[in-house]
Amino acid sequence: MVTAEKYGLKKTLSIDFDAAEAKVLAALKEQGFGILTEINVQNTLKQKLDVDMARYKILGACNPPLAHKALQAETEVGLLLPCNVVIYEDAQAGNTVVMAIDPMTMVQISDNEALQDVAVEAKARLEKALAAL
DSSP states (O other), rough: EEEEOSSSEEEEEEEEEEHHHHHHHHHHHTTTOOEEEEHHHHHHHHHHHOOOOOOOOEEEEOOOOHHHHHHHHHHGGGOOEEEEEEEEEEETTEEEEEEOTHHHHHHHHHGGGGGGHHHHHHHHHHHHHHHHO
């Protein structure tokens, strides 16, 4: 079940991190999203701060037609792109959590109603991707 959280959409999976990541990538692709960026937070913090943490990745997902529409409506909205999708281990519960930013945040932050249609479609696509996991 996909739940709405403070910043986005959330789904908890009872599979390991690698399997979850593969499913997330396939589900996003099915909804027209490509991955522009991938940040391995666990490795980065280990290298920079020598701290240990559970596996945690931030994926920068982009649906090019939707990004184009959003940028046509407001050039500065690029500060809020791409749509971040987070995958992390919840070691205590033995689960993997997947979260995606709620694109409606763009509308709230920018206060630009022209972004409404783009955000609604992006949210629907992200919800479908998470629901497919």
